[in-house]
Amino acid sequence: MTNTHQLPSYPGPRALFEAIEADDAHVLGALIVAAALYEEHFDTVYRACVQLSVHSDEVVRGNAILGLGHLARQFGRLGREAPAIVKRGLVDASPYVRGQAHAAAGDLQHFLDIEVRDAEAERGKNDDGGAE
Secondary structure, three states: OOOOOOOOOOOOHHHHHHHHHHOOHHHHHHHHHHHHHHOOOHHHHHHHHHHHOOOOOHHHHHHHHHHHHHHHHHHOOOOOOHHHHHHHHHOOOOHHHHHHHHHHHHHHHHHHOOOOOOHHHHHHHHHOOOOO
16 A cells, blocks of 8 residues: 555546446546546536436445535536535535535535535534534
């Protein structure tokens, strides 16, 4: 094991569509992040993020939600349903999904001036050291 970070590889939209069709969670988990970072066509990756945001695998689901944050930063826009998807991720049963949604929420607030976090819940986390 090394302490070096490797950027995810993105072989293109065809690979993304094939991975979604095959429903290979191991591949999709990394590929959706790579697509959100490198895909040049907003609609292609946005639709994939929305579709995968309800995936049964928590890593795929969380990374798809994180991808929405990347898209907010990269393209300066999101579709109408994106804030609700991120908000739903903030209360997901999975701590991984909640963490990725929290990162995405920060991107939506910073890059699009859209606040999806509940102010009272956020204050409560800060007051009690982050308890759920």
